[in-house]
Amino acid sequence: MSAAPQKAKAGAEKIDVTVSAVVPLNELVTRFEFKAKDGRDLPTFSAGAHTVVQMNDQGRTRLNPYSIMSDPADTSHYAISVRRDDEGRGGSLFMHRNVKVGDEMTITFPVNLFSLDLRARKQVFIAGGIGITPFMAMIAQMERLGGQWELHYSVRTEALGTYVQELSYKHPGKVHVYYDDQSQAIALEDLLDGQPLGTNVYVCGPKGMIDWVHATASAAGWPDANVHSEEFTKPQPGKPFQVRLCKSDKVIDVGEHESLLEAIERSGVEAPFLCRGGACGQCETDVVSFDGDFIHRDHWLDDDQHANGSKIMPCVSRFVGKSLELDR
Amino acid sequence: MIADAEGAEAILELAAQDPDLMTKSHIIFIPKGTNYTQALRDLKPAQFYEGPSYEAAVQRIRHVLAEAKMGLQVYLTGTEGLMGQAQNEAMQAGIPHSAIQTEHRGSVARRMQCVHCKGITEDVITDPFVCSHCGLNLFVRDHYSRRLAAYQGVCIDAEDPGNVPEPQELYT
Amino acid sequence: MTIQFNEETFRDDYSFHNSDWAIKRFPFPFHEDSYMYAVNMEQHRGGPEGSVYEKRFDVDEHYVSEMRDRAMVLADDPLRCQSLPHMTLAGWDLLELIMVSKSEDYPDLFELHRNGNQWRWVNKPLGIDDTFTFLDETTLPYGPMEYITRQAQGDFCVLDQRDDMLWMDAGMVTTQADWSLDFDIGMNFFEWHAPVPLAHEMGIFKRALKFLLNIQQGAPARRLNWTMTVNPLLDTSPENYHKWGIQKTTLTPENIGAKQHLRVELQTFFRLPRSNALVFPIRCYLCSFQDLMTMPKWGRRLHRVVRDLPEELATYKGFIDNRPMMLDYLSQFDDGLPTSRGVWPDLDTEPALKKSS
Numbered sequence: 001m002s003a004a005p006q007k008a009k010a011g012a013e014k015i016d017v018t019v020s021a022v023v024p025l026n027e028l029v030t031r032f033e034f035k036a037k038d039g040r041d042l043p044t045f046s047a048g049a050h051t052v053v054q055m056n057d058q059g060r061t062r063l064n065p066y067s068i069m070s071d072p073a074d075t076s077h078y079a080i081s082v083r084r085d086d087e088g089r090g091g092s093l094f095m096h097r098n099v100k101v102g103d104e105m106t107i108t109f110p111v112n113l114f115s116l117d118l119r120a121r122k123q124v125f126i127a128g129g130i131g132i133t134p135f136m137a138m139i140a141q142m143e144r145l146g147g148q149w150e151l152h153y154s155v156r157t158e159a160l161g162t163y164v165q166e167l168s169y170k171h172p173g174k175v176h177v178y179y180d181d182q183s184q185a186i187a188l189e190d191l192l193d194g195q196p197l198g199t200n201v202y203v204c205g206p207k208g209m210i211d212w213v214h215a216t217a218s219a220a221g222w223p224d225a226n227v228h229s230e231e232f233t234k235p236q237p238g239k240p241f242q243v244r245l246c247k248s249d250k251v252i253d254v255g256e257h258e259s260l261l262e263a264i265e266r267s268g269v270e271a272p273f274l275c276r277g278g279a280c281g282q283c284e285t286d287v288v289s290f291d292g293d294f295i296h297r298d299h300w301l302d303d304d305q306h307a308n309g310s311k312i313m314p315c316v317s318r319f320v321g322k323s324l325e326l327d328r
Numbered sequence: 329m330i331a332d333a334e335g336a337e338a339i340l341e342l343a344a345q346d347p348d349l350m351t352k353s354h355i356i357f358i359p360k361g362t363n364y365t366q367a368l369r370d371l372k373p374a375q376f377y378e379g380p381s382y383e384a385a386v387q388r389i390r391h392v393l394a395e396a397k398m399g400l401q402v403y404l405t406g407t408e409g410l411m412g413q414a415q416n417e418a419m420q421a422g423i424p425h426s427a428i429q430t431e432h433r434g435s436v437a438r439r440m441q442c443v444h445c446k447g448i449t450e451d452v453i454t455d456p457f458v459c460s461h462c463g464l465n466l467f468v469r470d471h472y473s474r475r476l477a478a479y480q481g482v483c484i485d486a487e488d489p490g491n492v493p494e495p496q497e498l499y500t
Numbered sequence: 501m502t503i504q505f506n507e508e509t510f511r512d513d514y515s516f517h518n519s520d521w522a523i524k525r526f527p528f529p530f531h532e533d534s535y536m537y538a539v540n541m542e543q544h545r546g547g548p549e550g551s552v553y554e555k556r557f558d559v560d561e562h563y564v565s566e567m568r569d570r571a572m573v574l575a576d577d578p579l580r581c582q583s584l585p586h587m588t589l590a591g592w593d594l595l596e597l598i599m600v601s602k603s604e605d606y607p608d609l610f611e612l613h614r615n616g617n618q619w620r621w622v623n624k625p626l627g628i629d630d631t632f633t634f635l636d637e638t639t640l641p642y643g644p645m646e647y648i649t650r651q652a653q654g655d656f657c658v659l660d661q662r663d664d665m666l667w668m669d670a671g672m673v674t675t676q677a678d679w680s681l682d683f684d685i686g687m688n689f690f691e692w693h694a695p696v697p698l699a700h701e702m703g704i705f706k707r708a709l710k711f712l713l714n715i716q717q718g719a720p721a722r723r724l725n726w727t728m729t730v731n732p733l734l735d736t737s738p739e740n741y742h743k744w745g746i747q748k749t750t751l752t753p754e755n756i757g758a759k760q761h762l763r764v765e766l767q768t769f770f771r772l773p774r775s776n777a778l779v780f781p782i783r784c785y786l787c788s789f790q791d792l793m794t795m796p797k798w799g800r801r802l803h804r805v806v807r808d809l810p811e812e813l814a815t816y817k818g819f820i821d822n823r824p825m826m827l828d829y830l831s832q833f834d835d836g837l838p839t840s841r842g843v844w845p846d847l848d849t850e851p852a853l854k855k856s857s
Binding site for chain 3 (some may be wrong): 013014043045046048049065072108110111112115117118119145225274280281282
């Protein structure tokens with residue numbers, strides 16, 4: 001329409017930041033805080049938002065999404081909490097081992113795929129382990145809005161109960177903690193029973209927990225629209241495979257420890273993305289032809305699309321077989 | 329369960345399929361001149377109320393919804409006007425519209441809002457029709473508001489006053 | 501002040517007029533000699549200097565009179581501005597976005613002084629100097645959305661985002677192209693578009709929704725839409741259609757150049773940071789046919805577009821009855837020469853109209 005249509009950029013807008021604090025919380029989890037490099041306030045965000053942190057790991061670019069857990073009303077800094085994953089692809093290890101106060105990094109503008117339903121009469125938060133992070137921001141926002149909420153937080157042990165003390169101290173009566181090693185479990189059916197009409201439930205944690213909450217709520221007659229979840233799937237390693245990118249006319253190799261999206265980016269081809277976790281739909285790519293099997297790991301495409309091989313989400317999904325051609 | 333007129337038949341069918349349902353059900357029924365009341369009472373629902381009109385029943389509906397807990401199932405059956413208005417109450421109370429079950433029975437008449445004077449004309453069965461409030465000739469736009477529980481009526485002869493096509497029956 | 505504000509009306513005597521500056525920067529919507537409905541999104545990050553795309557919220561010579569017209573519409577029908585209770589936070593988001601943008605983009609017209617949550621807002625063209633507490637509704641004369649959109653040209657739809665869907669849960673709508681906020685409030689994206697013809701078959705709205713759901717903070721988008729209006733009437737609401745519809749029949753071959761206006765909507769989309777809602781400002785620009793014809797390229801092109809538009813679109817846009825008269829008028833300005841690509845008038849490079857004898 002206007003003279004110079006601008007092409008959409010890959011990923012959200014970027015912000016240059018300086019690491020302002022690195023706070024180890026327990027054996028596995030460390031908090032990182034960022035301030036804007038230019039000294040100004042960071043963009044306002046809504047509770048539930050994440051940012052994608054760009055890591056320069058010996059020439060290799062890693063992009064990992066983390067929920068922003070700091071108070072949305074305080075934009076002097078952002079905080080994320082990173083759980084070390086010794087078996088993972090190295091992003092969390094890089095953060096734990098290499099990132100120091102004063103380092104300069106690049107993060108994206110906040111993107112919210114897990115926002116609060118502000119109409120809700122009451123919010124019920126259910127967290128498992130490091131899934132507590134988005135709720136830290138949500139609780140701050142609910143406290144400010146004066147809304148009703150309660151948190152049910154399941155952790156492995158007292159020692160690994162990230163932010164348990166702080167939460168219990170600040171919000172007695174609203175925070176309920178369950179310790180696995182003491183055989184405590186969230187009594188989900190009881191807690192869903194008797195909630196006022198218009199209550200919304202939010203769950204963030206391991207996949208099993210998310211599925212359990214959805215299934216239990218559904219069985220108790222809760223509408224699907226009142227149950228919200230966020231799960232970032234991490235790209236899993238897999239057998240290397242080869243892909244032809246038709247538009248760019250390139251053949252690329254996807255290594256064992258990189259995602260298809262990362263391999264596309266490494267070859268210099270720009271591809272859209274936001275969450276890099278199979279949830280937002282931005283990187284959806286058409287399949288031109290294939291001979292083999294897809295390993296779909298996203299939460300975006302529907303079952304039909306997964307079955308007929310017409311599309312793939314390159315941020316998390318892989319391929320095993322003879323040949324794959326993509327419209328990219 | 330909220331029903332009017334022939335909507336009673338849908339409840340009777342439901343009860344026949346699953347008699348246990350009635351032990352937990354609260355039926356609010358507006359007969360609109362039909363005589364299903366005794367048949368519904370015979371189902372022995374946990375609670376039963378017969379109202380002379382929707383307007384008379386709405387306070388009770390609001391009260392029930394305000395006290396209700398998550399897991400409540402809402403079933404609406406009968407005329408479009410009844411279902412639409414009751415659905416709006418349930419949505420206001422926090423139930424997403426997609427989780428409210430509806431079953432249309434009886435009259436195909438539509439509830440219309442005149443976009444000009446905002447007046448509601450009930451039981452409209454022709455297109456175009458005359459607004460019962462401001463008297464303008466309105467055509468039925470295929471545009472439904474859940475909040476108003478009404479379709480939109482728009483002046484048909486604004487550009488050529490008096491040129492109004494012969495009314496056709498809706499759904500023929 | 502850099503902008504000379506017009507003294508003009510959008511009703512009764514219709515003294516609305518465009519200066520040469522306003523004609524030249526008019527957002528002519530046709531980039532080629534034909535038109536088909538399309539989503540046509542692009543990023544909203546400025547544009548050529550002086551164009552309507554340059555600033556986040558364009559302010560032009562019609563600002564003061566448009567705001568006066570809005571106040572009249574609202575006095576007559578307060579339901580043109582509504583906000584469901586959960587949308588107040590989004591209203592504050594919008595207030596902040598507009599105040600920050602305008603004070604940065606037009607420092608000679610608007611000032612914003614912030615000290616924590618104590619804010620002072622100075623709007624020189626409208627003579628406003630208010631101090632209030634951000635996020636405290638009791639310190640403003642209206643709700644935050646109404647307060648700021650009484651001071652911003654164009655309609656504003658504030659869309660809540662839930663369950664991968666957009667919901668029309670708040671808005672200020674006084675310059676609309678025949679749709680009713682009071683009727684549509686609370687509707688989802690597909691419901692409020694239900695009356696648009698052809699769109700469902702084209703699957704166009706599904707793609708548009710997907711795009712809008714993914715608009716992110718710091719990366720606003722925009723598109724154009726257009727229709728036709730007889731007389732420079734801003735308030736073409738369905739509410740008042742029984743009053744203004746008749747004006748369409750007042751066109752004559754003699755007055756069509758002055759009375760018939762091309763109405764262009766510059767639609768922009770911004771993610772709101774606190775509420776995660778989406779604001780959808782719809783800014784309306786009007787230009788009479790005779791003013792458009794001062795740009796030879798636009799004259800040639802408008803004739804071709806109106807001539808070749810599919811019948812259902814001409815009906816939907818409400819000018820099917822007047823199309824023959826429009827074509828009689830417009831054909832005088834089409835000498836058959838080719839036109840350059842793009843929307844700009846290219847006054848320096850496009851040939852003047854070849855007069856036929």
